[in-house]
Amino acid sequence: MISRRLEEWITERYDTEALRRVLRAKKVPSHPLEASYFTGGLTLFLFIFQFITGMALSLYYVPHSEYAYKSISDIMTKLNMGWFFRSLHHWGAQLAIASLFIHFFTNMLLKSYRKPRELVWVTGFIMIAVLYFFGLSGYFLIWDQRAFTAIRVATGGAGSLPFIGGAIKVFLRGGIDVTQETLTRFYAFHVSILPMISLLIVGLHVLLVQVHGMSVPLSLKDREGKPQPFFPNVFYKDLIIWLSATGILVTLAVIVPVELGVKADPMAPAPENIKPEWYFLFLFQTLKFFPGQIGLFNGETIAITIISLAILFAIFIPFLDRRSSAGKPSPAYTYIGVFYLLYFVVMTIIGFFY
Amino acid sequence: MKLDHSLLTRRTFLNTLFGGWLIAVLSGSVYAFLKFIFPTVGKEPDFVVLNKADFFDIPANTVKIFPWGGKPGFFLKKDDGTQIALKGVCTHMECNISYVPGVKKFYCACHKGWFDDNGRNIEGPPPKPLEMFDIVVAGQKLVIAKKGVQVDLPKA
Amino acid sequence: MRIFCIISSIIFLTAASCYAGPAGGGPDLSPYDRHIMYQALVLFWIGVIGLITIIIIKLREVKRIQEMGLHKDESDAPSLD
Numbered sequence: 001m002i003s004r005r006l007e008e009w010i011t012e013r014y015d016t017e018a019l020r021r022v023l024r025a026k027k028v029p030s031h032p033l034e035a036s037y038f039t040g041g042l043t044l045f046l047f048i049f050q051f052i053t054g055m056a057l058s059l060y061y062v063p064h065s066e067y068a069y070k071s072i073s074d075i076m077t078k079l080n081m082g083w084f085f086r087s088l089h090h091w092g093a094q095l096a097i098a099s100l101f102i103h104f105f106t107n108m109l110l111k112s113y114r115k116p117r118e119l120v121w122v123t124g125f126i127m128i129a130v131l132y133f134f135g136l137s138g139y140f141l142i143w144d145q146r147a148f149t150a151i152r153v154a155t156g157g158a159g160s161l162p163f164i165g166g167a168i169k170v171f172l173r174g175g176i177d178v179t180q181e182t183l184t185r186f187y188a189f190h191v192s193i194l195p196m197i198s199l200l201i202v203g204l205h206v207l208l209v210q211v212h213g214m215s216v217p218l219s220l221k222d223r224e225g226k227p228q229p230f231f232p233n234v235f236y237k238d239l240i241i242w243l244s245a246t247g248i249l250v251t252l253a254v255i256v257p258v259e260l261g262v263k264a265d266p267m268a269p270a271p272e273n274i275k276p277e278w279y280f281l282f283l284f285q286t287l288k289f290f291p292g293q294i295g296l297f298n299g300e301t302i303a304i305t306i307i308s309l310a311i312l313f314a315i316f317i318p319f320l321d322r323r324s325s326a327g328k329p330s331p332a333y334t335y336i337g338v339f340y341l342l343y344f345v346v347m348t349i350i351g352f353f354y
Numbered sequence: 355m356k357l358d359h360s361l362l363t364r365r366t367f368l369n370t371l372f373g374g375w376l377i378a379v380l381s382g383s384v385y386a387f388l389k390f391i392f393p394t395v396g397k398e399p400d401f402v403v404l405n406k407a408d409f410f411d412i413p414a415n416t417v418k419i420f421p422w423g424g425k426p427g428f429f430l431k432k433d434d435g436t437q438i439a440l441k442g443v444c445t446h447m448e449c450n451i452s453y454v455p456g457v458k459k460f461y462c463a464c465h466k467g468w469f470d471d472n473g474r475n476i477e478g479p480p481p482k483p484l485e486m487f488d489i490v491v492a493g494q495k496l497v498i499a500k501k502g503v504q505v506d507l508p509k510a
Numbered sequence: 511m512r513i514f515c516i517i518s519s520i521i522f523l524t525a526a527s528c529y530a531g532p533a534g535g536g537p538d539l540s541p542y543d544r545h546i547m548y549q550a551l552v553l554f555w556i557g558v559i560g561l562i563t564i565i566i567i568k569l570r571e572v573k574r575i576q577e578m579g580l581h582k583d584e585s586d587a588p589s590l591d
Contacts, residue, residue: 052387056387056391059391080389081386081390232572233569236569240565243561243562244562246558247555247559251555255551368564368567375557382554382557
């Protein structure tokens with residue numbers, strides 16, 4: 001058989017026994033909440049799926065304000081199954097970010113960030129920022145009226161950060177206003193800079209997970225069953241989850257194909273009811289709740305400061321939650337985790353309907 | 355006839371079923387993906403329609419270029435008044451050629467190839483003559499067509 | 511078994527070829543185009559659900575073998591090389 005000869009060819013040249021031993025030894029804990037272990041792999045799978053569809057689309061997209069919209073329109077109408085791959089890329093992004101939040105909140109509530117896994121949490125948090133920026137930059141590349149206005153607002157919002165806001169705004173925009181320079185910059189981020197960064201950070205994140213193994217929730221330590229081998233048991237379960245996700249993704253891409261708005265006109269007024277992508281809604285809803293001026297400070301600045309502090313708190317949770325790191329139950333941080341989750345969900349829903 | 359033992363082991367059956375199904379699903383998906391990333395190749399036209407006046411009145415021993423798809427077509431009026439049309443693309447590595455009236459030859463700068471004023475390759479690396487076109491006059495219109503193509507112009 | 515692979519490949523290649531052709535993903539689609547897309551989607555789902563089913567069967571088989579404890583014997587067995 002060909003596979004036997006291929007195996008012999010490799011083993012004659014490379015010592016695969018060490019690798020095989022590592023793979024065979026990889027075990028996954030078994031307990032009632034072991035389903036939480038699949039959230040990370042699913043996010044990674046959807047992320048890689050985005051890379052593949054993204055690379056295919058980048059063969060045809062033109063990142064110039066004159067031609068961007070038309071190149072997408074051509075992809076949708078003139079290429080074999082172009083509409084399908086664009087739809088896959090759009091829906092893949094939504095599912096990847098949704099999966100990311102499931103993964104994030106699962107680990108926050110199960111406190112897998114506790115010692116010794118602090119760095120896994122921090123690298124994961126960096127990945128949230130990277131994925132957000134992926135979503136923002138990718139959305140802008142469409143260069144339709146909605147995307148244009150959304151980026152004006154988003155970069156303008158970033159400009160409201162105290163002290164560093166102005167510099168960030170100019171850096172993101174490539175100038176004072178949203179122009180062709182912004183498109184060039186966002187394209188560079190989306191197809192080159194962010195992929196490189198994510199390769200490094202995701203690589204580090206996954207490596208750390210292999211080194212530490214999977215975390216078992218404190219409350220389930222005594223309800224652990226026999227550890228199951230990763231190959232093939234858990235790997236097959238991973239495959240089933242990934243296949244189901246692909247099925248859902250393809251169905252969404254076909255049944256709810258993504259539309260193309262009107263081409264961006266920098267002079268036109270903002271369209272009615274403009275809303276950012278759903279994963280930004282909770283941020284914008286928070287901004288809307290703060291009135292124009294509170295005392296000495298601009299309401300927006302206060303809102304952004306509060307949001308930034310909340311995000312910083314979340315980044316440093318592994319270092320702040322002393323009880324979990326000591327292996328003790330930490331109900332206060334469970335409540336904090338639930339609060340974050342509820343805030344995110346409720347604000348997103350409100351932002352969607354108002 | 356009932357067999358005492360199965361002809362296949364469970365392992366072989368399951369692995370083949372899995373492998374076969376996997377290959378089928380993957381090949382369908384990869385096929386769709388390849389269809390997307392391989393673009394539909396542009397075709398050259400079978401013929402182009404030009405204005406007779408623009409081309410017939412050029413001075414002798416000069417060339418007028420007309421677009422042939424994305425490539426240059428050459429309309430040459432020789433000293434003795436005869437006219438030929440050919441594709442201005444070298445048969446060696448597809449560089450664009452030029453006409454040198456001084457020696458009445460076509461020249462390709464890429465590898466210094468030469469063609470005579472009938473398109474035949476006479477010097478340098480080009481392996482075959484230039485592609486010649488048919489010239490058809492239809493009223494005020496000049497139709498340059500690929501050799502052997504039947505041109506049916508709509509009554510304009 | 512080889513015949514099975516060939517037949518399944520043919521089915522899925524025909525399914526994939528149904529995807530080909532111009533489509534705007536919008537009001538440009540004729541009912542014919544839409545039907546082809548839905549048919550392709552159905553065939554895709556048959557493929558995915560079939561694959562998931564086979565994986566579940568393999569998973570149960572692996573669990574059955576592991577519970578028998580056969581793999582432990584294999585690591586203790588003296589190698590014949």
